[in-house]
Amino acid sequence: MDKLARKYLRARKIPSTACSGCGLGQCHKALVKALADLDYEVDDIIWGTSIGCSGRQTFATWNGDNFAGTHGRVYPIARGLRIAMPDDMKIILTVGDGDAFGIGFNHVLHSARTNTQMTVLVCDNLGYQSTGGQFGWTTPPGIVTDSSPYGMSEPNWVQPDMDVLKILKEAGATFLARHVSMDGAALVETLKKAVQNNGFSLVHTVFPCTTNFAKNALGSRNAVNIFNWIKDRAAPLGEETEDTIWRTGVYHDASNSRPEFSQALKKQVSDIQRRFQDEGSH
Amino acid sequence: MKRYLETGNFAITEGAILAGCRLFAGYPITPATEIAEAMSINLPRVGGYYVQAEDECAAMHMAVGAASGGLKTMTATSGPGFILYADPYGWAIGCEIPIVVLNSQRVGPVSGITGAPGQGEFYNSRYPTQGGNYETIVLAPNSAQEAMELTIEAFYLSERFRTPVTVLADQLITDGLEDISVPETDEEKEAMGLRFAEREFHKGPEFYPPTDEIDVPPVVLGKNTGAMCSDWTPTEEGYDIETVEAHHKHSYRMIYKIRNNKDIITRYETLFVDDDPDIIAVSYGTPSRSVKTAVKKAREKGLKIGMIRPISLWPFPDELFSQKTKYLVVELDYDGQMVREVKRAAPGGSEIHFFGKCGELPTVVEMHETFDKLLNNEPLRPEGWEKEAW
Numbered sequence: 100m101d102k103l104a105r106k107y108l109r110a111r112k113i114p115s116t117a118c119s120g121c122g123l124g125q126c127h128k129a130l131v132k133a134l135a136d137l138d139y140e141v142d143d144i145i146w147g148t149s150i151g152c153s154g155r156q157t158f159a160t161w162n163g164d165n166f167a168g169t170h171g172r173v174y175p176i177a178r179g180l181r182i183a184m185p186d187d188m189k190i191i192l193t194v195g196d197g198d199a200f201g202i203g204f205n206h207v208l209h210s211a212r213t214n215t216q217m218t219v220l221v222c223d224n225l226g227y228q229s230t231g232g233q234f235g236w237t238t239p240p241g242i243v244t245d246s247s248p249y250g251m252s253e254p255n256w257v258q259p260d261m262d263v264l265k266i267l268k269e270a271g272a273t274f275l276a277r278h279v280s281m282d283g284a285a286l287v288e289t290l291k292k293a294v295q296n297n298g299f300s301l302v303h304t305v306f307p308c309t310t311n312f313a314k315n316a317l318g319s320r321n322a323v324n325i326f327n328w329i330k331d332r333a334a335p336l337g338e339e340t341e342d343t344i345w346r347t348g349v350y351h352d353a354s355n356s357r358p359e360f361s362q363a364l365k366k367q368v369s370d371i372q373r374r375f376q377d378e379g380s381h
Numbered sequence: 382m383k384r385y386l387e388t389g390n391f392a393i394t395e396g397a398i399l400a401g402c403r404l405f406a407g408y409p410i411t412p413a414t415e416i417a418e419a420m421s422i423n424l425p426r427v428g429g430y431y432v433q434a435e436d437e438c439a440a441m442h443m444a445v446g447a448a449s450g451g452l453k454t455m456t457a458t459s460g461p462g463f464i465l466y467a468d469p470y471g472w473a474i475g476c477e478i479p480i481v482v483l484n485s486q487r488v489g490p491v492s493g494i495t496g497a498p499g500q501g502e503f504y505n506s507r508y509p510t511q512g513g514n515y516e517t518i519v520l521a522p523n524s525a526q527e528a529m530e531l532t533i534e535a536f537y538l539s540e541r542f543r544t545p546v547t548v549l550a551d552q553l554i555t556d557g558l559e560d561i562s563v564p565e566t567d568e569e570k571e572a573m574g575l576r577f578a579e580r581e582f583h584k585g586p587e588f589y590p591p592t593d594e595i596d597v598p599p600v601v602l603g604k605n606t607g608a609m610c611s612d613w614t615p616t617e618e619g620y621d622i623e624t625v626e627a628h629h630k631h632s633y634r635m636i637y638k639i640r641n642n643k644d645i646i647t648r649y650e651t652l653f654v655d656d657d658p659d660i661i662a663v664s665y666g667t668p669s670r671s672v673k674t675a676v677k678k679a680r681e682k683g684l685k686i687g688m689i690r691p692i693s694l695w696p697f698p699d700e701l702f703s704q705k706t707k708y709l710v711v712e713l714d715y716d717g718q719m720v721r722e723v724k725r726a727a728p729g730g731s732e733i734h735f736f737g738k739c740g741e742l743p744t745v746v747e748m749h750e751t752f753d754k755l756l757n758n759e760p761l762r763p764e765g766w767e768k769e770a771w
Contacts, residue, residue: 159619172468176472183404369428
């Protein structure tokens with residue numbers, strides 16, 4: 100364990116039980132690095148996780164308070180918890196692409212609408228990999244998976260004309276970004292901005308799955324192949340080429356421009372309470 | 382004491398706020414909508430929060446999420462919403478988080494008849510989520526007043542047992558206008574037999590002891606205890622683990638903390654059961670009111686008929702059915718649900734009969750006709766039915 104891990108993570112869970120060559124650790128480390136750069140202490144964060152590779156492998160890694168939600172429902176749990184927990188703590192969620200853009204998408208939209216403080220790091224391994232490798236809502240066209248054996252024929256939500264981040268922007272999210280896990284320092288800088296937004300932030304980060312995605316899509320479990328395959332198809336916004344699938348960078352930054360859900364609610368409740376106490380009526 | 386002529390929905394909100402409920406997560410559904418409305422008016426006045434979610438699944442998740450942050454919380458719905466509680470109900474059972482759930486039963490399945498009473502969620506309330514390996518606590522009122530009192534009791538039990546408690550009402554209770562007395566002083570609360578428990582938080586570092594102990598406070602996030610709160614099978618510390626041994630310990634706790642402390646939960650009403658009655662009528666919720674009138678009038682005519690009304694439905698009070706006699710189970714459903722439990726609990730040689738109706742209460746006349754048939758050993762033939770199924 101390095102210095103960062105010793106302070107912020109639990110020895111019991113690091114290294115995680117992720118497959119050899121999995122890129123999830125890059126996402127995880129970037130987030131912990133961002134929190135360290137911002138001088139957060141363990142006690143400043145409540146860390147929530149979903150299910151699947153991204154949720155399971157990051158659950159109870161944080162050296163402070165942790166929770167794991169049911170499939171796709173970690174967002175309404177966080178919205179309720181946000182009201183009950185101390186105002187000066189932050190909610191961090193590490194979830195997968197199926198959880199955020201599939202089963203939990205309706206809840207994500209309403210978390211964006213209400214601008215509830217949560218930094219959602221969507222760790223995207225391009226489909227449902229912990230169940231063996233079925234296609235998801237970001238699987239690129241033509242890709243062979245266990246449930247698209249003749250190639251992915253449906254459109255997906257990273258296409259320029261139907262980007263999930265556009266939907267979330269219209270839904271009210273106040274910070275939105277996309278990266279690939281090998282973006283390193285750039286990803287850390289984006290996550291630092293995301294965490295500092297007192298509202299709904301979502302950072303979509305694609306990472307390589309060697310075991311199932313790479314085996315089906317590239318015919319190889321060699322980690323170098325899938326790392327290069329993703330890297331070659333990613334480019335910063337404005338530097339796209341014809342082959343670019345993932346345009347990386349900050350898509351939308353309206354940080355701290357709208358009231359945060361729980362704080363707005365608490366203010367309203369305190370005003371109402373004062374009014375009725377003054378009137379002495381019920 | 383404050384007196385009202387009000388709905389059960391109103392009475393339930395009064396009970397919840399008295400019990401310390403400070404967050405209610407709602408989603409509009411007939412006939413429980415007015416609970417959400419009354420909560421949205423009254424909770425902010427005491428510093429509490431009303432939140433409305435995108436669906437019932439999210440509503441209960443918000444309520445359980447807030448409960449995991451240390452608030453006493455509640456949600457309320459009817460059958461079509463209750464099935465969407467399956468996810469968060471399981472999360473609360475597995476994480477052992479206290480929360481109160483109210484289900485005002487209407488006529489189902491699915492949308493059915495919205496503005497009429499049913500009792501189709503007798504078993505659904507026992508198995509509100511998947512997977513097994515748990516016991517559930519369910520309380521069933523038969524009046525607006527009792528709905529208020531059992532809502533308070535539900536908060537009390539949920540704290541002591543670290544688990545969701547369902548108040549299983551029906552449309553007549555929640556929509557009906559009745560005389561309601563709301564206690565104000567401690568003496569009045571005590572005179573009504575009301576019990577209260579404060580929220581405390583588990584200081585860790587272990588998750589929960591692998592025993593049947595109650596009164597171990599629930600995990601609360603945001604207290605810097607290093608809490609690990611999840612629906613994964615936990616180690617004794619709270620880490621996720623996939624071993625049968627860990628799951629056996631976890632299951633033992635979820636099942637036996639309730640089974641071994643059932644005496645704290647069990648509630649019932651009996652009438653004329655001590656003189657070896659020829660028939661014992663069994664009913665819960667609103668039909669028990671017309672059944673009770675029918676039994677009293679039958680006694681006036683000299684018929685030896687008694688009555689059992691389970692108030693705590695789960696764990697099912699088997700011990701009430703110790704007499705070998707004829708049981709007539711009266712329910713607001715046609716398929717027969719509680720009758721199966723009575724059949725299981727009653728001694729061998731007992732006769733088990735079923736009277737089912739849905740959307741409206743059985744009448745006293747219908748009950749008397751049914752008593753007469755049973756006393757004369759005539760078969761019960763529900764209208765349009767081939768034969769009685771039991």
